[in-house]
Amino acid sequence: MDADLDRLIRLQQTDTFIENARRRIADDPLMIEGLDSRLASATAGVEQAKARVAENQAGRRAVEKDLAMIQARLSKFKGQLMEVKTNKEYTAMLKEIEVAQHEVGVLEEKILERMLEADGLAAGLKEAEAKLASDKGVIAAERKQIGEETERLRHGLDEAVARRNTLAAETSPAVLGTYDMVRAKRGTAVVEVKAGYCSACHVRLRPQAANELRRNEIIFQCESCQRILYFPAQPAPAPEPPTSLP
Numbered sequence: 009m010d011a012d013l014d015r016l017i018r019l020q021q022t023d024t025f026i027e028n029a030r031r032r033i034a035d036d037p038l039m040i041e042g043l044d045s046r047l048a049s050a051t052a053g054v055e056q057a058k059a060r061v062a063e064n065q066a067g068r069r070a071v072e073k074d075l076a077m078i079q080a081r082l083s084k085f086k087g088q089l090m091e092v093k094t095n096k097e098y099t100a101m102l103k104e105i106e107v108a109q110h111e112v113g114v115l116e117e118k119i120l121e122r123m124l125e126a127d128g129l130a131a132g133l134k135e136a137e138a139k140l141a142s143d144k145g146v147i148a149a150e151r152k153q154i155g156e157e158t159e160r161l162r163h164g165l166d167e168a169v170a171r172r173n174t175l176a177a178e179t180s181p182a183v184l185g186t187y188d189m190v191r192a193k194r195g196t197a198v199v200e201v202k203a204g205y206c207s208a209c210h211v212r213l214r215p216q217a218a219n220e221l222r223r224n225e226i227i228f229q230c231e232s233c234q235r236i237l238y239f240p241a242q243p244a245p246a247p248e249p250p251t252s253l254p
């Protein structure tokens with residue numbers, strides 16, 4: 009293989025790594041922000057569930073207060089019933105008792121509704137708390153992983169930049185100039201030939217060009233997209249299966 013082509017292939021791999029690593033490192037704060045917002049949302053879920061439970065309890069206490077008032081009135085009426093002097097007063101008092109008793113029924117029904125609702129809300133709160141606990145674990149693990157990945161890439165990046173500089177210094181200036189120019193224009197400067205096609209723009213190589221390039225001994229640019237082409241190394245043949253011992 010042409011020494012400059014070999015360097016360009018490695019240069020491209022290194023530049024691709026550097027680009028991806030920089031992008032991923034730049035994304036780090038955004039990824040952490042995403043985790044924070046997931047945690048905040050799970051925490052808010054618990055707060056909301058707690059607020060609904062508290063609201064239910066407050067509502068039930070208010071109804072119980074009303075019920076106590078009506079029951080006090082009812083027992084007062086029942087006491088007064090013994091002291092009425094006329095039939096008319098007696099009928100009126102019975103009517104008052106009937107109204108109060110109906111109200112007691114309505115309020116008791118409301119308390120029952122609140123109690124049933126409380127069961128559902130307690131289950132909802134338990135569920136939200138379980139989700140928060142599980143999210144906390146998952147998010148902490150992801151945060152750790154993101155941090156470690158960023159750290160690893162930072163180290164790798166320093167090494168890659170040094171390697172890039174060495175490769176660039178070793179490459180013939182004219183070849184490096186072509187590489188830089190194509191890369192500036194196309195993003196990727198060096199690509200494989202796949203089944204006779206440029207793997208970037210998918211234009212077929214002329215058979216003669218393919219023949220010339222096959223051993224990767226020349227710097228050859230795709231006639232369509234100008235990217236520098238090379239034939240990838242053939243994968244090594246699979247080893248023979250081991251033969252059993254006699």
Ligand SMILES: [Zn+2]
Pocket residue numbers: 206207208209210211230231232233234235
């Ligand atoms: Zn091409």
